Amino acid sequence: TLPKVYVTRKVPPDGLDILRKSGQVQFEMWDSDEPVPRVELLKKVKGCDGILCVLTEKIDAQLLEAAGPNLKVVSTMSVGFDHLSLDELKKSVTILACVFSRGIRVGYTPDVLTDCVAELTVALLLATSRRLIEATHEAGEHGELYGYVVMNLQTAQLASWDLGGLVRNGMRLKPFKVKKFIYTDVAPRPELANMIEAEYVSFDELAKQSDFLAVCCALTPETHGICNWNLFSKMKKNAIFINTSRGGVVNQEDLYEALSTGLIAGAGLDVTTPEPLPTHHPLFTLKNCVILPHIASASYTTRNAMSALAANNLLAGLRGEPMPKELKL
Ligand code: GLV
Ligand code: GLV
Numbered sequence: 104t105l106p107k108v109y110v111t112r113k114v115p116p117d118g119l120d121i122l123r124k125s126g127q128v129q130f131e132m133w134d135s136d137e138p139v140p141r142v143e144l145l146k147k148v149k150g151c152d153g154i155l156c157v158l159t160e161k162i163d164a165q166l167l168e169a170a171g172p173n174l175k176v177v178s179t180m181s182v183g184f185d186h187l188s189l190d191e192l193k194k195s196v197t198i199l200a201c202v203f204s205r206g207i208r209v210g211y212t213p214d215v216l217t218d219c220v221a222e223l224t225v226a227l228l229l230a231t232s233r234r235l236i237e238a239t240h241e242a243g244e245h246g247e248l249y250g251y252v253v254m255n256l257q258t259a260q261l262a263s264w265d266l267g268g269l270v271r272n273g274m275r276l277k278p279f280k281v282k283k284f285i286y287t288d289v290a291p292r293p294e295l296a297n298m299i300e301a302e303y304v305s306f307d308e309l310a311k312q313s314d315f316l317a318v319c320c321a322l323t324p325e326t327h328g329i330c331n332w333n334l335f336s337k338m339k340k341n342a343i344f345i346n347t348s349r350g351g352v353v354n355q356e357d358l359y360e361a362l363s364t365g366l367i368a369g370a371g372l373d374v375t376t377p378e379p380l381p382t383h384h385p386l387f388t389l390k391n392c393v394i395l396p397h398i399a400s401a402s403y404t405t406r407n408a409m410s411a412l413a414a415n416n417l418l419a420g421l422r423g424e425p426m427p428k429e430l431k432l
Contacts, residue, residue, distance in 0.1 A: 105129045106152035106421050107173075111139050111160050114180055115403070118155070118410025125418050128153065145169040153417050157181060163188040167205065172198060176420035178210040180413040182400075184430060185322040185349055193432040209430040210416025212409040219405040221271035223398065224317055224347045227371030228276070230393050231343045232315070234369075237390050272317060273299035285312055310337035315345060322349035330354065335361035343369040347399045350376035355386065362389050373399045 108122070110132035122130055131147065133139035138159040139147070148154055148170040156162060158181040167174065179187060192207045230236060269286045277299065284301035291303035304312065316338065320326050330344070331354035338344070344367060346353055355376055361367045369391040375384075378397055386392050400406065416426040 106175075107131075107150060108153040108155060108417065108421075109133075109144075109147045109151050111144060111154065111156040112136075112180075114155065114157070114410040114413070115407040116410075117407040118180070118412075118414035121411055121414035121418070122155075127418055128421065130155075148174075152176070153178065153421055155180065155413055155417050156186075158183060158186045161186055161188075162192070164191045167191055167207070172196075172203070174205075174207055176208050176210065176417055178413045178417035178420065178426075180212055180409050182211060182213045182216055183321060183349060184209070184211055185351065189430075189432055208420045208426065209432060210413065210420060210426045211428055211430050212412045212416075213428055215408040215412055216400040216405050217271055219402050220347055220399040221275055223373060223395075224272050224319070224345060225275045227345050227347065227373065227393060227395070228272075228315055228317070228343070231345070231369045231371040231391075234391075236393050269301055269317070269319070270295050270298055272319075273301060285309060306334075307337060310334050311339070313342055314339065315343050317345040318348050318352055320348055320352065322351045326352050328352070328354045330358070332357040332360070335366055338367050340365065340368065342367045343371065345371045347373045350374040350378065359385050359389070362386075362392055369393075371395075373397055 105126075106128050108128045108130035110119075110122075110130055113132060113134050113136055119132070122128055133143070133147070138157075144160060145166065146169075148166060150173055151170055152173050153176040154162070154170070154174065155178045158179065160166075162177055162179075177187065177192065187209060189209075192205060192209060195202050195204045197203075269284055273281070273284050284299050285304045285308070286296065286301050287304055287306050287309045296303065309316065318330060328351070330346070330352055335344070335357060338361075344358070344361075350372075353372075353376070358370060362370055363385075371393045372386075373395045374397050375386070375394065380386065380394060386394060400409065412428060416428055419426045420429075
């Protein structure tokens, strides 16, 4: 019989076509745009050889336990992998007094979404700096925005957390004549930085010098909550904070304080904790905060490319071949 696969979301058609046409797997899918309920997921993965998931599914000890020893491949349709317990995936387990390495392989989808995410980062930057959302609400009401001077990108210093992110965003922002690009990262990366003449600075300098600070790093134990009061209190009063990575890198109480007291000028967030953010959340009461429901990679083309890559990763993994994009555990 063919390997059994569970697909945890109604993913875009390209990926499903690849699975179907391969003739290599039998798969079942949670046929909905809403996340699969946890109880249902735990039932469905039982006995599966492969799982194709999205970032709303926690792949942890409980789930691996529920899936059982057949599971060989987890393929996530995302570039981020903070929803996967990597330690659990590579852990050894004892079955009938024998120790086995789970040896589960993991595929993910970097690169194919890069342009799309960078585009949204720039969109957030423009929406916040020119106060587009606020202005839409005020149009026709002749409120305080009429004649108000908003931030001029041509005098701005754009900073980024992660140089990869800075280069992607920086390339797109060059036509806006941004004055200077600065970045921090675990170490300087001159080859990339030279592409947009970006200068490497310390974390403190990044905070102090930026007019726009865009966070593009992965969520890891090291970056968890790293955007907190310590950061916001060092930033300029006219600075705008943009986050298209993961909500978990931000201490949201501190961000709310910083925005509501005018410590910083604005924020553009594609990601929050939790997602979706409850409608009564205080951040929604702020005029200087633009909040999106995690849509950075949500273009038709990009999501299709992600689903195709996730399907190809899954099939290669099940055949025991190298995956097009495999996460090294
Ligand atoms: C989106 O956030 C992703 O990780 O793909
Ligand atoms: C803050 O005032 C903003 O630009 O959104």
